[in-house]
Amino acid sequence: MWSKQASCLLQTRFLSMKSLNFKYTVPEAGVFIYYNKHAAYYGIGCSLEGVNSHAIIWQAILHAKELGCKTFEMGEQVWTGDEKLINISKFKRGFGGECYTRLILEKEKE
Numbered sequence: 001m002w003s004k005q006a007s008c009l010l011q012t013r014f015l016s017m018k019s020l021n022f023k024y025t026v027p028e029a030g031v032f033i034y035y036n037k038h039a040a041y042y043g044i045g046c047s048l049e050g051v052n053s054h055a056i057i058w059q060a061i062l063h064a065k066e067l068g069c070k071t072f073e074m075g076e077q078v079w080t081g082d083e084k085l086i087n088i089s090k091f092k093r094g095f096g097g098e099c100y101t102r103l104i105l106e107k108e109k110e
Contacts, residue, residue: 005035017031029053031060039071042092057095072097 029047033040042060047053048077064072077089093099 024080028055031056033060033064035064035067037068039073040067040069041073046076054094061095 026053029045030054031045032043034043036040040060042057045053047056047058061072071077074092074095074097077092078085079089
């Protein structure tokens with residue numbers, strides 16, 4: 001049972017405007033993770049173009065482990081079809097672990 005808990009991790013960097021003597025933080029990447037006592041689920045992630053978001057996802061995996069989660073689910077994966085979805089799936093599999101077949105039961109839409 002999900003206990004309505006989640007965490008959001010952000011990867012940021014500091015920028016400064018020397019002419020104005022001003023420093024600020026810019027978010028570059030973020031992930032939103034749902035979790036319960038046993039499992040964590042990668043809900044969504046985003047990053048600026050050209051920013052490597054591997055480190056923030058790895059931190060989310062480590063955080064889930066600290067919380068006692070036994071699994072970290074990255075979501076659906078595809079091997080054929082849309083090239084973008086294939087590349088996203090390769091990215092997810094790059095963190096290691098195992099892929100499992102799941103049967104999802106849904107009520108028919110009326």
